[in-house]
Amino acid sequence: MLKTAKIIPIEDPHNNEEKRAVIDRILDEYKHISGSTMVVLNQLQGAIGHISPAMQVYVANRLGQPVSHIHGVVSFYSFFTTKPRGKHTIKFCVGTACYVSSIDQIIEKAKQVLGIGPGETTEDGLITLELCRCAVVSVLAVRHLLLSLMKKFKDACNRIDSQDIQKSEVSN
16 A cells, blocks of 8 residues: 655656646546546556556545555556556566466566566666566467567578578689
């Protein structure tokens, strides 16, 4: 459960004057509409990119709601995030069907390649890895895509090799 923040981190969006103005504009637009919590949070995340713990306290105070209510909504729905995400988000389904189809191996490869784990963002802010329960896509589709890409890569390598062989025959 969140408690009222005594010290708000300097990098928090609601410490930034421009972002604070955006937050206040959204809150002013919806604060008098009963049941607008989801709309407010969705608008805030769309405008700011995430809903930090300090923002949750601020929103609760401005809407006259308990912090626990705002935090409950943010933590319950997986599309809300409390930390900035990268420009691109890669979600890995860890539901039963995907898990038994070796999604853990794909996750491990992503961790090796990107140097980050689930819930983390690359230093350049480009990619965030996340886990989800069901992405409503079959891991078989992902496997098919990976196999297709691997075949295209192999074909490209073979073309490069054959071009190198032809060049070396011409030069000899």
